[in-house]
Amino acid sequence: MTATAPTASAVEAPQRRGALTQSVRDSLVIARRNLIRMLRIPEMIIFGIIQPVMFVVLFSYVFGGSIAVGGSTSAEAYREFLMAGIFAQTVTFATAGAGAGIADDMHKGLIDRFRSLPMARGAVLTGRTLADLVQTALTLVVLAAVALLVGWRTHENLGKVLLGFVLLLLLGYAFSWIGALIGLSVRTPEAATSGGLIWLFPLTFISNAFVPAENMPAFLRHIAEWNPFSATVQACRELFGNFPPGYRAPDAWPMQHPVWASLIWSVLIVVVFRTLAVRKYRSAA
Template identity: 45%
Template sequence: MTAAPAPAAAGAAIETHQTTIWQQAWIMVRRSMIHTKRMPEMLSDVTIQPIMFTLLFAFVFGAAIPTQGVSYREYLLPGILGQTMVFTCFVVAGGLTTDLDKGVIDRFRSLPISRAAVLIGRSVASLLHSSIGIVVMCVTGLAIGWRIRTNPVDAVLGFAVLLLFGFAMIWFGILVGCMMQSIEAVNGFMFATMFPITFLSNAFVPTEGMAPWLRAVAEWNPVSSLVQAMRELWGNGMPLRPDAPWSLQHPVLATVVWAVALTLVFAPLALRAFNKRTTD
């Protein structure tokens, strides 16, 4: 007879394998994706909500919003995509707050992994989450008449600019997630800040009809630069006024500048808040 293997001696060391920060981050991404797979209702913010906004604005409000030289449906879709990507910060803030509140981050701290891997994994998972919404919105846009009128290079560049801006918003979400103590507080703060920012822009309506002071605020809004960049790269935009601000005359460059500036501001603050929140 073959003898059974002897049980491990009490107190014996358990074999572990050294992993890099990128492998650890990928494990965090997989964890978030498994949560989404098991709870598909988590995708409602990047599927049902953007579709609802698109249909409401395209078929209910669209007839009352004039757009010179382009159909309102083509004008609208870059705005909806911009709003969806800005709301990426909702996802990362809510997920991080939940993990902190339930002690999941404390569990991660007891493991031989880097703290940065947790944030990197959460950031990549949030971008993937929002990318699902981008695909859904593009399919919806094609169904209602939206088209990309330019070449493939400009088309890809438009999506790249969108993702770059989303990356900057993730750091804002991490900062909020570390500062707030509950998911209810996160939702309240985000609705009070993100909705005015996205609606006080050119995402849904042209700025020409606004009061001069309000138009200046809207046109220098980074969301307006993002949306104008996509419209320019995809051929969905209206002709600009001769006195349009620099941010709308050079929207791609302006969006890159905004994304880099927001990242440089929010990333250090977010990292400091995370370290402070997770340090005994």
């Protein structure tokens, strides 16, 4: 009898599964390393929580009652309108920390040591972004508790509320890949922090996070309505039931279908910037 030689596809399939398993394992090891590092430096977590808490308190009590939302200038209406924007701003501002952490590892030569090990190429970056995602989730929990204390409430069922927080975490994870690319592209952690924040301010303020986009000039309004940040904010307001009475969504597609728009934007950002970051990691000196 003659033995049948295995086909190329039959040989490659286990190899692909093995490579995927190793990549997942290596990514979890790196994520665990970064989480342990965060626990040993609690200031990283504490300062990451203090800033968004300050935003909640300041915006709620300083601007509450000064900005008309849906024809109402009550502090309660603005507080509910505001919170989705604060949540989204918090998860995206974690980008600067992700970039600074990777730049610090590059500066200390740690990335070069990882590159010399027999591990999946993308595992270092994936592990780092997963650890940042855990920190972001912790920050959101604390922030939501503070928001409840100052009077924020949701008006939809638990499933929709949880979906809103999932979209926020997905947006934060997507933006952490932008931070990873920035961290690999600069020479110092300080430059990564500056580079991670300088573009976030126009992104978050030319949006519907803090004021209704329809109050902006026409050219800014169109930018705000197609801003991926605005899509997630709009989706969270819809899922939390935080639209003011009589609110009518703008006609732009992302504002009419914010949940789908948020998902599409976040997945697209992950695909594009993960590809660029892994490519940069492979060629980084």
